[in-house]
Amino acid sequence: MYKIKCLNKISPAGLAKFGEGYTVGTDVEDYDAIMVRSASMHEMEFPKSLLAIARAGAGVNNIPLDKCTENGIAVFNTPGANANAVKELVIAMLLLSSRKIVPAIEWAKTLKGTGDVAKLAEKGKSQFVGPEIAGKTLGVIGLGAIGALVANAAHSLGMEVYGYDPYLSVDAAWRLSRAIKHARSLDEIYANCDYITIHVPLVPETKNTFCAESIAKMKDGVRLLNFARGELADTKAILDGLHSGKIARYATDFLDDALLGEENVIAVPHLGASTPESEDNCACMAASELIEYLENGNIHNSVNMPAVSMPRSGCTRICLIHRNIPNTISRLSGLLAQAGINIEDMQSKAKKDYAYTILDVTGAVSEETGAHLEALPEIIRARILKP
Incomplete structure (x- = not known):
């Protein structure tokens, strides 16, 4: 009998995978494994019985990896399970960052009760002109599960796409359209792309990838998208670029107080994986990883083993x-x-x-x-x- 402790509300689709021989709940003691989404575990005391932790998502910043590794606790994540959800949000933000749709929506609300709304709308719409994405160039930094989907989708929408990933796996390469151009350096992305989106993990080498130095190498009026990790962008450098006009628009789902209210910032509250399909996929994948490890000792998608x-x-x-x-x-x-x-x-x-x-x-x-x-x-x- 294995005991699984849930630290967050986990999709029933995932919990249903634990059949006979499993006890699953939020209040189990001496548990063998943990299912978690966003709950912080850094201050938790782990029982000696704990064998594994499965994060229903890709990032594991909320899990004390060093502590787990030292105690022989395998930590799993679910790379790719939420990839389509994130891809769809990035494509939506690609369009929103190009066309001034959000400001237009807010302005349209101000017309209520002003009389001839249709006439006023026709007169005022010129202030919301924005370019089409077809024929423009998109740079995708990181070609994992999400980056590859974004690159392929953008190509299907008529964009010229450059992809950069020095650690591109064979599986990821197979997923890419042949039309995606292989950039050999970040500088090639910066020099050629009208839009740049980043999809890499946050490690010391990738922190502040979008910084004053890299922004200076980009095209004037570049549009930047960050739906991977907030710390991949230096907030001050982003703001300086926006104020100077170097950056036309910055879209992100990592909120920062300094960015909120800025005219050319589109910020949403970490919605990348917020779809019922994504939550089901992540929970099912996390449950399967735990079952395979607990019952057979097999390790797939562990971040520390x-x-x-x-x-x-x-x-x-x-x-x-x-x-x-x-x-x-x-x-x-x-x-x-x-x-x-x-x-x-x-x-x-x-x-x-x-x-x-x-x-x-x-x-x-x-x-x-x-x-x-x-x-x-x-x-x-x-x-x-x-x-």
């Missing part, structure tokens, strides 16, 4: 989270051999200072053997999964 998976062979399975140091596997093999246990299949991968190993074995794996494994100084967590 390497991806390791094997089909179940009917053998006893030993799952080990350990430090990535030399000779660990040989010591494990020796200990198991002494206990009369034979390794039938094995997968092991490292991620920086930590590694994850799955062993399918034959022979009696006693509680004493499990205790001996966990007593090894390099082992952080040992789990024995019976067939």
Whole structure:
């Protein structure tokens, strides 16, 4: 029996995946796993029973990753599950940042009760003229699940699209239209694009990608979109660019007090994944990741552990989270051999200072053997999964 604690309201579509053998709720104790959306976990005390955390979304800023890794807790996210929802919002904002639709809506409200509304509208509409996006150039920084969808959609709308991603995966490359031009540097994006949208994770190397230096390299009147992370843009540099006219419009769903009320800022409250379809997709994917890890020890889409998976062979399975140091596997093999246990299949991968190993074995794996494994100084967590 596995216990799953929910820290937020989780879509019923995801919770329905936990069948017999699972207890799921907000008030369970000594839980084996956590399902979370936006709740901050940095101050939480974790029980020793906690094996995994699944974030129903892509970002994991609300989860203490270092603490989890040190305690052998696998942290999962759901990359791509909300990609279509974010793509649709970005395309909507691409249009809103080009045509002065939002100011026009607000101005139209002021005409109520003024008399001949149709005549006044015809007279005043010229102040809201804005360019079409067809034939313009869009730069997409980051070509993961969301960036690739945005690039393809923009191309379908008649835009010339440049994509930049030095870490482009084979799967992502397959998803891209052949018409997307491969930019070899950010400077190529800055120099050529009328619109630029960013879709990269927030890491020290990407913080303030939109800054005074990069903005200076962009076309005059560039339109910038940030629906990835607020800190990818330097707010002061954005404001300076808007006030000078270098930036024509800035659209984002990360609110900053300094941006609110600015004439050429379109800011919405983090709506990227706020669709029922996205919430269902994220919850289902997060639940599936937890089930696969708890029942089979397989890891997919972990942000702090390497991806390791094997089909179940009917053998006893030993799952080990350990430090990535030399000779660990040989010591494990020796200990198991002494206990009369034979390794039938094995997968092991490292991620920086930590590694994850799955062993399918034959022979009696006693509680004493499990205790001996966990007593090894390099082992952080040992789990024995019976067939």
